[in-house]
Amino acid sequence: MMQNKVLIANRGEIAVRIIRACKEMGIATVAVYSQADKDSLHVKLADEAVCIGPTSSKDSYLNIKSILSAAISTGSTLIHPGYGFLSENSKFSQMVKECKIKFIGPNHKVIDMMGNKTRARDIAKQADIPVVPGSEGVIETPEEGLKVASKIGYPVLIKASSGGGGRGMRVVNEEKEFKKAFETASLEAENCFGDKTVYVEKLIENPRHIEIQIIADQHGNVVHLGERDCSIQRRKQKVIEEAPSPFIDEELRKKIGDAAVKISKHVKYENAGTVEFITDKEGNFYFIEMNTRLQVEHPVTELVTGVDLVKEQIRVANGKKLSFKQKDIKIEGHAIECRINAEDPEQNFMPSPGKINGLLLPGGLGVRIDTFIYNDYSVVPYYDSMIGKLIVHAKTRKEAIRRMRRSLEEFIIDGIKTNIEFQYVIMHDPEYVRGNYDTGFVENFLKKANG
Template sequence: MFKKILIANRGEIAVRIIRACREMGIQTVAVYSEADRDAIHTDLADEAVCIGSPKPKDSYLNEKNIISAAVLTGAEAIHPGFGFLSENSKFAEMCKECNIVFIGPDAEVIDKMGNKSNARKIMANAGVPIIRGSEGVVKDEIDGLKIADDIGYPVMIKASAGGGGRGIRIVRNREDFINEFRTAKSEAKIAFGDDDMYIEKFIENPRHVEFQILADNYGNTVYLGERDCSIQRRNQKILEEAPCPIMTEELRRNMGNAAVRAARAVNYKNAGTIEFLLDKDFNFYFMEMNTRIQVEHPITEMVTGIDLVKEQIKIASGEKLEISQDDIKIQGHAIECRINAEDPARGFMPSPGTIELVHMPGGLGVRLDGAIYQGYKIPPNYDSMLAKLIVYGKTRNEAINRMRRALGEFIVEGVKTNIEFHYNILNNDKFLSSDIDTGFINKEFGL
């Protein structure tokens, strides 16, 4: 087992990883930008190293500075968390060359699954259902128009190197295709430095259901149930729940087995997530694979009792999985609300500033993964997420009632937050009856 791990991230995920390491008796090294000098993860870790200016490219995306910090402090492994360098194959390879363990899959696997068009081919060959679409990268808008005409509208234009809802356009008719293709391609170039695009049939009103998998270095792969991530705004997840309210045992088994096939097809190791679209007829289709820990991983932990971050660390250190598929039981219901510093009344504009007062919710079945405190200055340089509020109940109804209660106790003054917006979702009749899909926010709130 590792004696010291460097966490190449910030905010609540850095705190989450430090907590797991502390429980395992592992020392931690925090890295921080000049804007995060007073961030809580720097105090919780055993050591902290400044790696650059507030700009992400100079700090949390600066591979050389992070590797240097690991070498300087004697860290044997680096946990990348999510975002930043977590799915950067070049960084994973750099770690390997410096004899530092990257807590995640191999660089080759990140490359294979990071390119969405290539991933589709691999999944099709592995017998995982895929949505009808282009064979590989689309050359240009004229080639794309021919493919879209053949597939039939509506279609979705997507960036091959995409993620986070960027580089995506839904096109419902032929007349709009070329303009939307050019716009998506330009957005992808800016966001990812890669403007390769692919096209697939757009599934109307699907649910976004993802399966958590764990895979060790000895061929053992298991799935830990699913998360329903259908509550999204502009392809960005807002609220997640586990299990999916409409899931059956047979469907879970079929989707879970498909997720395992997907992982084995690329010799996947560590924690990962296979994302599917689930249509109204219970047909499911591979969407993408996330080769890292997910923001919403706590709800899987709540319904399985398995600490996913600890499992990541154990796998990376060479340990075998101690759990088999038969050991995994889904019990109860969990919901996660992403609490962001943003103003819903102004188009969810980010709201950086100083937290003047904060009161954290608590009580039975309530978990808060966060990195905020009274007097904390939220920097404008990074994602606006302040915390993740997670609740557990024996039933979905109990979990909803508990989340309402917890949101009512969560007080943040000094900046705008989306707490009230979450409360509105939890009181929506369609949500209460689980009549939801990825268009829920737009249809119910016009956003």
């Protein structure tokens, strides 16, 4: 196979996921880790492992010099950034290239264009793709933002220009809330992404969050792999994802898919990316952002299309043409993913790090688990609380829900609190089962549960 060595500039389940794909391709792997992650599974599975710093993310997983030093010293030929951390950092992408190493993702210029939400909105307008009404570019001051909010009408959403995952985002329902929300969003954006700029857009209340997975090669070919419905969210963080969406019909699916391909071609995109939209109850759709990286929820797309996205990413980074065309992509069956977090739903989802004293993972036909935990592993408190993903695939949505219920029943983690039971209850909620949900589902679900 390819004579390559891939350094994974990440941790946790995504690092394990990438290592597994590389092993199947006959490619050597290098794990990097912080001192807190010395016992993590990705460190044990990789061919080589390099400690890149102390516990803090800024001193380890966000430390560009340490990561590049590890890549050079191990003779790595490619770097996969995973998601989060430096995955959408254009400076990192550029420095990787300057070190004569291939970055498994788009080039730094495209990351700058599409990773920055305000620029991406402008590009979507240029490509004649509908966007949510909002500010023209970034908002420098609360006073400037107030003028925009007054013009488009409340409620509005203040959003970080860089990054994602619900961070640097605040809902403002009335004028008196704006200044504090602006300052909080800016501070959070700077702390999370190193970029404090924000913009303002109209809040489309209770929409569906629909995203399209695309992948593009260096030869101008762009293919979309259908949609994922990511509307089940808590505090802007996705909880459950599924593909295909129970809300989308064939006509809307084609329109949104074509729009995702169009904007990707417009910027000459390369590698995997996700174009995110919201849709209202009437089926109108609006571009909101593009994530210039692999998504947490990519497994549901892999299960309904049969495409290994990580392997395809590596091939594309090596200059290969896509191994399929749009006509080859067929959506088969239904897939659902539940994010498994070390948190206590009964204590307002407070993180629950600690030692795992007992672990039973579900299995059987159509069940996939992406995780980095194992028995006697200690979940550290320093990073995101997600410790794994449970993904199921079946012929129909009804069968997939039943399979997920059964799998959640089998999933036992002793020693720490998790959201497994919370996910299990959602799988029995009548509105979820009917597919009647939007981004306000979890909030309403919790209100009902709490009486």
